[in-house]
Amino acid sequence: MDYFSFFGLERKLTLDASQLQKRFYELSREYHPDRFARKPEEERLKAEEASAILNDGYRVLRDPVQRAEYVLKQEGFDVGEQRSKDVPPELLEEVFELNMALEELRHGDEDARASLAEAHQKFINMRAAADEELTGLGQRYDQSQDRAVLQQIRGVLNRRRYIRNLVTEVEKELA
């Protein structure tokens, strides 16, 4: 079941969030198991399944990153978690510095904490930049339906995933 058609929405990378939410609420009223509590079991199970698809789909579609991954997968691109292990070349320098700071902190050098906080902020900014880039590319794809754009999006997604992992790691250390 394609989430876009389930929601009755055009298959696009840029989605109107309020329109999506409106459809989610409308379809919830239609399919939620509460509406079928006194119906025969067969109908109840169907509603439960439809409701699960609706909720799973809403989670994917409302998040621009998951939405892009979903479309890429549908278009036959390989978007796997394992790819995030390869350091994107443009991040090599940052990762090197981060590892140094982490090493210092683990050896009890509290001064490293400040450089870690600095790195944290830098990564958050990078993530925001990636998000912006994703929005731009999404618009371009929606207009052109050009697979080359999807290829670019895949690159951004991989980089973004890597940055996200860095953010999580730094936050764990700072906590």
Added chain:
Amino acid sequence: MSQVFDIDFESHRKAPIVGIDLGTTNSLVAFMDLTGPKVIPAPDGGNLVPSVVSYTGGEFVVGTPAQRLLIDSPETTVYSVKRLMGRGIADVKDEVALFPFRIAAGSESVIRLELGEKTLTPPEISAQVLGELKRAAEAFLGETVTQAVITVPAYFNDAQRQATKDAGRIAGLEVLRLVNEPTAAALAYGLDKREDGIVAVYDFGGGTFDISILRLHGGIFEVLATNGDTHLGGDDIDNRLLKIALEDLASEWGEDLSHNGEAVQTLRRAVIQAKEQLSFVPFTNIEFHYRGKSYQREITREVFRNLISDIIDRTLEPCRRCIADAGLTVDQINEVVMVGGSTRIPMVRCAVETLFKAKPHTELNPDEVVALGAAVQAGILSGAVDDKLLLDVTPLSLGIETMGGVVSKLVHRNSTIPASAKEVFTTGVDGQTNVLIHVVQGERELVKDCRSLARFDLTGIDPMPAGAARVEVKFLIDANGILSVSARDLRTGKEHTVEVKPSYGLSEDQVEAMISESIAKAEEDFQERQVREARLEADTILTATEKARANDAWLDLTDDERKRIHDGVNQLLLVYHSDDHHLIRAKIDELNEVTMKLAENMMNTAVRSALKGTHV
């Protein structure tokens, strides 16, 4: 449907669905009438049924009468059993130390309480409370109640939810929905009157703490995030006070009373009273009288505050995490609703007000609001309420064990339910015909830090080279927050059998056995009542016949008629002590038959003497 008015009479005519708040300390039942949700009074006239069950003298005593037995028979009287639902002995070691009742051996996956000669599990004990509420509802509504909505703490895991559902089934109730307590409270408050808003529900009860953040939009109650602690509540506050008092007594009286069930329960009542008073007055006394000795200790709000401030703090961290998980900041929260008896404590209100920068709603009785919300949800299910809809979430992430004891998350916490996830499994060895899947709940990365939910054995895989089998397993968390698993062979398309071994809780067979036992018990009760009633009828007719022998009418009978009455009486006396109410009733009917003439004669005699009387 009515032809003239657009009223759905159909949904009201159908058997009622009640809403039940099965609380740690108190339980309530409510229903939806045409004007809104109403609490149904308990047998003692109040609205609350204390969640206390005693097994004394071979019989169950529930609610207020059982509360009295907490002091007289502490070893066979259970309170706060909700804290034991869906848990194993290792989870509750600390608190059972304070419980006066004994835990039986073999309580690893289900706790077994030894109450005299009976061993009972928490769902069976909760079923007694539910049964009491069911009877109260039936007496009030004048009809049989078989369907219910039961509330659970939002942060309850799969096993705790399943245990609650089992309790309902054992009590003869089909649990149509488990609703999270804070969400139910939001429904009761009817805050959907406002077109669009964000509401936080802070639910601090007797044994559990929950925080939920909801978006309300045109009648839809969408939970954005939830958090909590299923082991944090008013009980913990009581235990603090209790500990102080016990220490005082140890030094003042030179006596350690902590293992004396009767003394501890009496003292517990005293500290609860003091705690409750402190919500209204700046200082009070803990007063305890026992075996002719007296103990008194003044507690000021200041002392109380210091004593419990860390407990209150423990509720604030889940609140902060919940706000973050909802993707919000404190300023975006429009309203805060307070639920649960512990929110009466002024320090709790103050802490909540400070954190959320908003004056919390306290208009509805915090003890009743959850049950009222459950009744609204019952109305939604019956179709009587059709403008509201609840979209709740699963509180904990669901994952499976992978290589090296690492958890692979399938459904993340705060996902709207029903939610599902699919995963394809294959075999690792040639000819392997089954795959064992270990499902866990929790947020940590390692299996050992999460809670084991169940082990699913995927059987019936055709023997093939390793890696050739492809079985798709679907994990579905239903609207009650309970997991089910189904599997399909991707090559053949055929369904696979999945054998479930729950890590905590009762197996399906055990629940079935408990249900049939409770049905058998209900039938036994019914039989006993029938026999009792038949004997009462027999008493009536035997006494009447005996009296009639002194009447003039007796003399008007023929010898044969008198002999037949005599035989009838003897026949009835012979079967009087049998267990067969049919037999007793048959003999009553026979005696009735042969005494007909006598009764007529007596009537005539009475009329004659009455007439005589008027002529004198």
